[in-house]
Amino acid sequence: MIELKNIEKYYSNKGVKNYVLRHVSTTIKKGEFVSIMGPSGAGKSTLLNILGMLEEPTYGTYEFLGEDVTTLNERKRIELYRNHIGFVFQAYHLIDEMTVYENIEAPLLYKKIGGSERTSRIANLLDRFNIVAKKDLFPNQLSGGQQQLVGIARALAAQPSVILADEPTGNLQSAQAEEIMQLFQKLNQEDGITIIQVTHSEKNATYGNRILHIADGVIKDDVQLTGAKAI
Amino acid sequence: MFKLNLKIAWRNLWKNKVYAAINIGGLALGLTAFVLMLLYINHEESYDSWTPDLENVFQIREKHDFFTPDNKEHWQEATDSRMASLVRENIPQAVAVTKVDQDWEWSAGYSVKVDGADPILVKQIKDADSSFFSVFNYQFLHGSAEAALSTPKSIVVKESIALKLFGTDKVLGKTVKLLIWRSDPGQMFTITGVVKEPKTPQSVSFNAIIRTGEQDHDPENISNRHFCQVYAKMNGPMDSTALNKTLQSVYVNFKKAAFAKEKRNYKDIYKNGNTPGLSALKISDVHANPTLKLSWKDKLKPIVGISIFLLLVSVINFVNLATAQSVQRAKEVGVKKILGSYKGQLLTQFLLESAMQSMVSLFLCVVLVEMVLPAFNQNFNVSLSFWYNPQLFIMIVQLLTLFVLVTLLAGFYPSWILSNYNPVSVLKGNYENGLKGIALRNILVVFQFVISVTFIIAIGVMYQQTKYVSNKDLGFEKGNLVNIKSNYEEKFAERLRTVPGVKYIATSTQVMGNVFNTPEVITYKENKIPVNSVTVTMDALQALGVQVMQGRLFSKDYKQDTANSVVINASAAKLIDKNPVGKTYDLLRDDRKYTFQIVGVIKDYHNEGFDKAVMPTIYKVTHLGGMSTTNNMLVRLDAANSGEIIKKIEAEWRFLYPDYPMTYTSMNDAFDKILEDNNRFVNMIVLFSLVSVSLSLLGLFALSTFVAKRRTREIAVRKVLGASNIQIVNLLNKSFLILVVVANLISWPIAYILIKKWLDGFAYRIDMPVIPFLLATLVSIVIAVLTVSIQARKAAVTDPVNALKYE
Incomplete structure (x- = not known):
């Protein structure tokens, strides 16, 4: 589903190239749950941004669903966001002026999904994440874990094929973090959603079935986890 | 969504x-x-947009120097009445041409008397010929456009006037008595029509149109002229350039023929830069182009x-x-x-x-x-x-x-x-x-402050100029002086002199609020000097309370004063002679030479706004060499209980002229009226400045809040490094202060140019003062610093821990 060939990313500063990523080539198949790990400044987030088409690589090719998306015009990229990619952030990034319900509804509105279908999908998600009672609250009235649940619900609303998560539990306490990771695993295993997450935590990485270790912009290790954690 | x-x-x-x-x-x-x-x-x-018909109506304008305040030639709405027949005969497209009275702004109006009721004054009753309603397509509520003015002594009133006079608009056939001045015996008019007030205002506005018959003929003697307004209705849309060309050539021919009859040389009359001119202006353009x-x-x-x-x-x-x-x-x-x-x-x-x-x-x-x-x-x-x-x-x-x-x-x-x-x-x-966007935002703040500072400077200068003007020595005593709108009549004057408290009764053609200037060219020591001539009665100058600089004023004690004495003002003395008293000059009129002796010089006195300089003027009591009168009757009252005295004067008036109400203005009011336009303008500038300054301040206030907020982290770091609150406030102030100072520097020249232009409109003005400029800068800086400081202080006293905690 995702194929990276020889991805490089560098910033030029007064003629000096500062490499963030070098020779990154990998394939991620549909249904995988990949964790990208590595020390600070290794290039994890940049890689995720490139996967999410938020940044363009300086060199190399990126194929998404068999289509070359290395350079894409805005309109096409937005189409992909609407239909195939869901983002989850460390800082949740819910829109403060919108209620829980409205936050989840927003991507559906962009996707132009009809009113009744929208209502049922949102109801479904609220129900599934146990946040029905919170639907009319604003983000700042929720705890961090609850906010992240809403963030994930929002990412799922458009029924994407892949979820890109940048340290989804970085701001959470461990109990809440565990809850979120279990949710991810469930989504991956039961709904077959491809998940790619950036994480610092070894423990979080064990919820997935593959780990990419990155250091200094290079993939050092590509580990397949066989014995996935039982749910 | x-x-x-x-x-x-x-x-x-x-x-x-x-x-x-x-x-x-x-x-x-x-x-x-x-x-x-x-x-x-x-x-x-x-x-003039109330009926599409007006598209084809033109006002005829003539170029002449009659009625002009500066005695120079101007295009005027008041034309020689002969222009009507000239247009009628020479412009085949003209289907109707009408002559109508001009607006006499200073006139009190006609006294209208309905049987058994007190007379009331109605302004804008205009005398027209029979074609008025053929040119102006008014909607008749009663009567008809064709028949309304077909006979002389008929009157067509607007609906509102009918209601005011009779309480009903069914007034066809009723008669009213009109008096144009107080001793007018009056004429009876029959109401032949009632017209509806059009939807939009009219440049030829009227309360009633009458046909006295005066507008029906032109004066017989070619050298006499009767002035009125002339309007022509064409049979369709017309190109005014072509029309004007025709009118101009017709007019030149007419003038040549007229001068030939008067035995005057065409070239002589138009030698000093004057040119003959006749043109037509679409009525829709008349209001925007007054003369x-x-x-x-x-x-x-x-x-x-x-x-x-x-x-x-x-x-x-x-x-x-x-x-x-x-x-x-x-x-x-x-x-x-x-x-x-x-x-x-x-x-x-x-x-x-x-x-x-x-x-x-x-x-x-x-x-x-x-x-x-x-x-x-x-x-x-x-x-x-x-x-x-x-x-x-x-x-x-x-x-x-x-x-x-x-x-x-x-x-x-x-x-x-x-x-x-x-x-x-x-x-x-x-x-x-x-x-x-910070650069753009800074530019916008500067722009706002440029406007505000310019306004503040303008207020300062305007205030000083207004103060100067209202305290300026007018050259005459404006208190306790009233001007009755009436021609001077000895019979009435005699009665008033018996009223206790009345000091002088006089008339002059030059009284603030109603000035009629007559140009003259005098010959003094071979020099031709253009001056303005004013006819006064013996004690008019005393009544006005003018200040004598040399010689004396007119007095009954000197027989010659009614013969050939004149008093001149200081401006005229400047042109004539430094020590003019006792000197004589000549005036040529109708091929005769008149000689006058100057007996006194008075200080210039103001009779018009301060935008106009006092003209070099000659005052004379004598009828020698022509004289004129206007509706002025000056009464100088005793300082005490002037209200009582005026009541007594009114009683005298009613006794003599029961059919015409008395109207008068005090010189104080006349003076206020002259200042009115200017004061109105100044008031508006003050109002606008207040709005503009407060808007700019609000903007600055809000903007400084945001800047303070955005620099929260910087402020916190600086505080951790040991900056004091004052230093933080100064830091924020500095960035805005620069903007305000730049704005001041820009607005100085702009304000200077604009205000110079405004001041130049006054013939009597102050020198450009410096203080408003300095004051405006000071004020703008102080209020800007205060505004920013409120926000800056808030930012400075917050706990740096809160700002640094995140991220």
């Missing part, structure tokens, strides 16, 4: 209530000034400029605040972009938000306009209305256009900035973009 965006917009406004209020309120203020002006312009533009005075467009120009500036200031506030605020919305933009929103969708969303705000401003503005209209109407002597405006539809279209314009002007830039945010950097918490 739309509904959700609307909700978000509302929640955002609510979250930033104070700034939203500043934004919307400021914009509403700016809009109000603009809409008021728009109303006024619409009103002025609507003149001998400023047109409303010229009068309005500074106000148009000011109100556009005000609107700009408020729009700038809007732009500044919205861009500053955009940082708050950055996350929303970033998130929406990755959720799949197009840039265009975001742009629309933010434009809709500004549209929402400007819509609210517009509603507020309509409310404000309704509230201030009465005061506005009073100040500008108009009767405008918003909801009952005949052009309400046009007005609404204009408002909608204004709404779209303001929304785009105010909303486009911030929306553009917002929708361009890069989601990656924004979601990382990097608001570099928020700083991008």
Whole structure:
């Protein structure tokens, strides 16, 4: 589903190239749950941004669903966001002026999904994440874990094929973090959603079935986890 | 989506209530000034548009030097009555030509007497010939256009006058008695028509049209002229350039023939730069191009400029605040972009938000306009209305256009900035973009302050000039002096002299509020000197209380005073001789030479506004060499209980002239009237300045809040490093202070040029003062520092831990 060939990313500063990523080539198949790990400044987030088409690589090719998306015009990229990619952030990034319900509804509105279908999908998600009672609250009235649940619900609303998560539990306490990771695993295993997450935590990485270790912009290790954690 | 965006917009406004209020309120203020002006312009533009028929109606204008205040040739609405037949005979397209009385602004009007009722004065009763209603297609409620003026001694009244006189509009066939002045025996007129007031104002306005018969013929003697206004209706649309060309050549031929009959040389008359001229002006253009005075467009120009500036200031506030605020919305933009929103969708969303705000401003503005209209109407002597405006539809279209314009002007830039945010950097918490607009915002703040400082300087100078003018020695005593609108009549004067408290009864052709100048060219020691000549009675100069500089005033003790003595004013003395008393000069009139002796010199006294210099003038009692009279009867009263005395004078008047009410003005009122226009302008500048300055301050206040907020982390770091609160306040102040100082430097020359221009409009003015400039700078800096400090202090005293905790 995702194929990276020889991805490089560098910033030029007064003629000096500062490499963030070098020779990154990998394939991620549909249904995988990949964790990208590595020390600070290794290039994890940049890689995720490139996967999410938020940044363009300086060199190399990126194929998404068999289509070359290395350079894409805005309109096409937005189409992909609407239909195939869901983002989850460390800082949740819910829109403060919108209620829980409205936050989840927003991507559906962009996707132009009809009113009744929208209502049922949102109801479904609220129900599934146990946040029905919170639907009319604003983000700042929720705890961090609850906010992240809403963030994930929002990412799922458009029924994407892949979820890109940048340290989804970085701001959470461990109990809440565990809850979120279990949710991810469930989504991956039961709904077959491809998940790619950036994480610092070894423990979080064990919820997935593959780990990419990155250091200094290079993939050092590509580990397949066989014995996935039982749910 | 739309509904959700609307909700978000509302929640955002609510979250930033104070700034939203500043934004919307400021914009509403700016809009109000603009809409008021728009109303006024619409009103002025609507003149003579009440019937499509007027497309083909032209006013005939002649170039001559009669009635002009400066005794020079001007295009005038009052033309020789012969122009009517000239047009009728030489322009085949003219289907109807009418002659009608000109507006006599100083006239008290006709006294109208209906049987058994007290006489009332009605202004704007105009004498016309029988074709008036063939040219002007008024709607007759009773009677008909064809028959109305077919016989002399008929009168056609407007509906309102019929109601005022009789209480009903069914007045056909009734008679009224009209008196044009107090000793007029009066004439009886029969009402032959009642016309409806047209929807829009008219430049040939009237309360009633009468046909006395005077307008039916031209004077028999070719050297006599009767002045009136001439209007011609053409059989269809006509090109005025071609028409004017024909008129000009017809006129030149006519003049040549006329001068030949008078045995005068055509070339002699037009030798000193004067040229003959006759032209036609579409009636729809008449109101915008008055003769001998400023047109409303010229009068309005500074106000148009000011109100556009005000609107700009408020729009700038809007732009500044919205861009500053955009940082708050950055996350929303970033998130929406990755959720799949197009840039265009975001742009629309933010434009809709500004549209929402400007819509609210517009509603507020309509409310404000309704509230201030009465005061506005009073100040500008108009009767405008918003909801009952005949052009309400046009007005609404204009408002909608204004709404779209303001929304785009105010909303486009911030929306553009917002929708361009890069989601990656924004979601990382990097608001570099928020700083991008800072240069533009600074420019806008400078621009606002340039306007405000210019206003403050203008107020200062205007205040000084106004003070100078109102305290200026007029050269005569304006207190306890009244001017009765009446010709001087010895019989009446004699009776008044017996009233205790009346010191002088006199007349002069030159009294503030009603001046009639007669140009003369005198010969003194072979030099030809153009002067202005004024006819007075023996004690007129004493009654006015003028100041004698040399020689004496007229007196009954000198027999020659009624023969050939004159008194001159200082300006005339400058032209004639330094020590003119006792000297003589000659006046040539109708091939005869008259000799006059100068017996005194008086100080120049003002009889017109301070925009006009006092003319070199010769005062004479004698009829020698021609004289004139006007409706002035000066009464100098004893200082004590002048009200009582005036009542007694009125009683005397009623005894002599029961059919004509007495009207008078005090010289104090006449003087106030002269200052009125200027004071009105100054008041408006003061008002506008207040609005502009407060708008700029609001903008600065809000902007400094945002800057302080955005620099929270910097401030915290500095505090941790050991900066004191004062140092932090100074830090924030400095960045704004530079802007204000730059604004001051820019506004000085601008203010200087504009105010110089305004001062130049006065013949008597102060020198350009320096103090207002310094004061304006000081004031602007002090209030800017105060405004910023309030916010800066808040930022300075916050605990740095809070600011540094995040990230």
